[in-house]
Amino acid sequence: EYEVDHIVAHKFDKRSRRPLYLLRWKGYDPLHDSWASERDLRNAPALLRDYKKAAGL
Numbered sequence: 001e002y003e004v005d006h007i008v009a010h011k012f013d014k015r016s017r018r019p020l021y022l023l024r025w026k027g028y029d030p031l032h033d034s035w036a037s038e039r040d041l042r043n044a045p046a047l048l049r050d051y052k053k054a055a056g057l
Helices: 045-055
Strands: 004-012 019-025 034-037
Touching: 004 045
Parallel strands: none
Antiparallel strands: 004 019, 019 034
């Protein structure tokens, strides 16, 4: 199983207007970063909460 190192950035999906988060994976370089929804991050609630707080979301 892959583990998220940290959230790099966010954007809003044009159609759903929901946030998407750019994830950096532990042990992988930025070439492997990928976008994920909040639902995809349900196993990392503290990571998401801390990112939202830091980003003012």
